[in-house]
Amino acid sequence: MATRHQRPPAETAALNAYVKLMRAAESVTTRAHLVLPEGVTITQFAALEALLHRGPLFQSELAGKLLKSTGNLTLVVDNLERDGLVVRERDETDRRFIRVALTAKGRKFISALFPQVAASLTHEFSALTLAEQATLAELCRKLGRGPQPAA
Amino acid sequence: MATRHQRPPAETAALNAYVKLMRAAESVTTRAHLVLPEGVTITQFAALEALLHRGPLFQSELAGKLLKSTGNLTLVVDNLERDGLVVRERDETDRRFIRVALTAKGRKFISALFPQVAASLTHEFSALTLAEQATLAELCRKLGRGPQPAA
């Protein structure tokens, strides 16, 4: 038995926008990453991309960039290290920190892969005009920051 | 060593919009679901919500609504069934199909929970005006459908 309710307009608008937001995020991510070779996950790609464009990072910094927990990063970096794409280096000044850096193999790998994913994402976003993409980005930025207390 | 590139404007716009889209989706989802009680995951909530508002569904239909694989749904429904929130019923006309339905306990549970999550989402989206929410929904809809071949 399906259940239907009268909802306040604000709630209807929010639920509708939320569903569409989530579906767009999932659809685009899935389609754009079809170019990833067998055995490379989206998270691994994201970690390698961050290291390529920002240089070596502490694991906690990497977790911050990817919006993931540090426990998660332990596993992701484990797997990347196992595959010879990154190395861990203990920071000698403060031995609690571990710096993650691309190996030569890892740099070569992500340097070749990134342009393909970028092209794929660009193709996906060609569903929108550049102006629409800018609008979308701005609305998402405001939404991501959350409701701001009145100034 | 960070790497910077000259990019075509279309690529810059797409990458920027993509990052903001993903961050917004993750941030809003995380914050809005903080109201979920201990032990209920976002996926379980989504499955129960679909059953509440659409009535009993086949597992494959549920997978379609949630954009998840059927293998995934097997586990999700397993856990919901274990907790007494849903039941599986073999379809007698075509015994390949399994219908998933809320139990009385499950209906009571999700009926009480949904309004809280809806209110939480509505609060998150109050970062945007209703017009902005409508714009966001429309842009996401176009993006989710993907680039359409020229008519």
Add this chain to the structure above:
DNA sequence: GGATATTAGTTTGACATTAAACTATTATCC
């Protein structure tokens, strides 16, 4: 009507993900 193909769901193996408990290291504070 029996071989073949298709479809719904399950299983398996690998990775992702979190919260919470834990270890090791550094900072703080009396």
Add this chain to the structure above:
DNA sequence: GGATAATAGTTTAATGTCAAACTAATATCC
């Protein structure tokens, strides 16, 4: 300077997630 806090990372247990191989049931086709 020694007890206490705080911080970075790891581990553990539970769930999510997929692709691919599989089972069971139904449909198709000669």
